Amino acid sequence: MASNAPTTTEYIQHHLQNLVVGIHPDNGFSVAHGAEEAAAMGFWALHVDSLFWSIALGSLFIWLFKKAADKATAGVPGGLQNFVELIVEFVDTNVRETFHSKSDLVAPLALTIFVWVFLMNLMDLIPVDVIPRLTEAVGIPYMKVVPSTDVNITLGMSLSVFALMIFYSLKIKGPVGFFKELAFQPFNSPNIIIQIIFVPINLLLEGVALLAKPISLALRLFGNMYAGELIFILIALLPFYAQWVLSVPWAIFHILVITLQAFIFMMLTIVYMSMAHESH
Amino acid sequence: MNLNLTLLGQAISFAIFVLFCMKYVWPPIMGALRERQAKIAESLAAAEQGEQRREEAEAEIATLVQDAKAQAAEIVAAAQKRANELVEDSKSTARAEGERLLVAAQSEIEQEVIGARETLRKQVGSIAVDGARKILGAEVNADAHAKVIDDLVGQI
Numbered sequence: 001m002a003s004n005a006p007t008t009t010e011y012i013q014h015h016l017q018n019l020v021v022g023i024h025p026d027n028g029f030s031v032a033h034g035a036e037e038a039a040a041m042g043f044w045a046l047h048v049d050s051l052f053w054s055i056a057l058g059s060l061f062i063w064l065f066k067k068a069a070d071k072a073t074a075g076v077p078g079g080l081q082n083f084v085e086l087i088v089e090f091v092d093t094n095v096r097e098t099f100h101s102k103s104d105l106v107a108p109l110a111l112t113i114f115v116w117v118f119l120m121n122l123m124d125l126i127p128v129d130v131i132p133r134l135t136e137a138v139g140i141p142y143m144k145v146v147p148s149t150d151v152n153i154t155l156g157m158s159l160s161v162f163a164l165m166i167f168y169s170l171k172i173k174g175p176v177g178f179f180k181e182l183a184f185q186p187f188n189s190p191n192i193i194i195q196i197i198f199v200p201i202n203l204l205l206e207g208v209a210l211l212a213k214p215i216s217l218a219l220r221l222f223g224n225m226y227a228g229e230l231i232f233i234l235i236a237l238l239p240f241y242a243q244w245v246l247s248v249p250w251a252i253f254h255i256l257v258i259t260l261q262a263f264i265f266m267m268l269t270i271v272y273m274s275m276a277h278e279s280h
Numbered sequence: 281m282n283l284n285l286t287l288l289g290q291a292i293s294f295a296i297f298v299l300f301c302m303k304y305v306w307p308p309i310m311g312a313l314r315e316r317q318a319k320i321a322e323s324l325a326a327a328e329q330g331e332q333r334r335e336e337a338e339a340e341i342a343t344l345v346q347d348a349k350a351q352a353a354e355i356v357a358a359a360q361k362r363a364n365e366l367v368e369d370s371k372s373t374a375r376a377e378g379e380r381l382l383v384a385a386q387s388e389i390e391q392e393v394i395g396a397r398e399t400l401r402k403q404v405g406s407i408a409v410d411g412a413r414k415i416l417g418a419e420v421n422a423d424a425h426a427k428v429i430d431d432l433v434g435q436i
Contacts, residue, residue: 044284045286046284055293058293066305088310147290156286160295
């Protein structure tokens with residue numbers, strides 16, 4: 001499809017197509033060629049490329065930090081330990097400032113999110129054609145290397161965070177406390193009749209607000225990264241000698257964006273966790 | 281953009297990574313950080329204590345030096361006084377010795393004068409006898425006239 005002189009549209013579409021493996025109604029278990037086949041596979045399909053890069057980068061994070069953790073001493077730290085401690089300290093400070101309950105989970109959760117999302121976003125800075133061309137050479141037709149431009153990846157994380165929110169809300173406040181939080185805010189009244197009228201309104205408002213949290217969390221990261229990636233792809237359509245004029249400034253700007261997005265994802269997770277732990 | 285199993289795959293790997301991080305990564309790093317913090321706090325406290333001790337020691341040294349200086353001044357004053365006394369003593373001793381020597385010398389001189397006078401008297405006596413003998417032309421018996429001569433000699 002992209003092998004001999006693709007058109008601009010084909011080129012862009014090819015870059016935005018995941019490597020989908022799933023059960024096609026006609027072809028059976030296969031690799032999807034093009035968006036239609038991928039769509040036909042429905043829910044029971046995997047974005048192998050996104051998952052591969054996501055797990056590879058997550059493993060890189062765990063491996064690197066585990067290595068530093070094994071050698072961690074209270075004495076003079078080495079280079080890797082220093083670097084890791086810098087990040088851990090940064091995350092710890094943010095958690096401490098925002099999250100005031102006691103939890104062994106939130107800080108490691110925030111650290112994992114920050115570093116992992118950052119690494120996934122960082123893939124955006126690799127020139128858009130390098131890895132797809134290499135994998136094409138070994139026979140893999142599609143390769144999207146930035147996992148965070150896949151809405152499945154960002155939703156997978158934000159829904160996990162959402163599940164933790166619900167779990168801790170129920171655990172700390174109890175089902176009744178959690179329901180009260182949803183039903184008696186933001187409108188309440190001392191008059192019982194008016195209060196009963198308010199309850200469904202509150203439930204609707206709070207329910208939407210609650211559901212909006214994981215969706216916005218996922219779509220914010222996805223949207224930013226997808227747009228950034230798309231612009232890199234568009235820049236790649238320019239003649240090769242002119243690309244640097246746009247790609248260098250955009251890449252430099254993008255360094256800020258990927259860090260910021262990783263930070264926002266982490267911060268919002270901490271805030272949501274904090275909301276789940278504290279009754280207001 | 282289609283949602284599929286990838287979502288679950290990502291959620292599962294997310295859970296695994298977070299759990300691993302929670303179990304094996306966060307505690308040791310945080311532990312090392314806390315331990316180092318405690319160590320630094322300890323060292324700072326120790327440094328402060330050391331500084332305090334140094335200041336105390338310096339104050340002590342200052343008083344010691346002051347005492348020593350006072351003592352030294354005292355010793356110097358005493359030594360000077362003693363030296364003056366010694367000088368005075370030796371001066372008076374020397375004066376007394378000088379006077380004694382002077383007196384001794386004078387008495388010796390007097391003795392010698394007396395001796396000389398005696399000798400002279402005797403010589404004058406013998407000269408007078410010789411002279412008298414020559415004048416008288418006779419032998420003057422020295423023994424016979426010894427009494428006269430002795431009287432003469434005594435008159436000189």
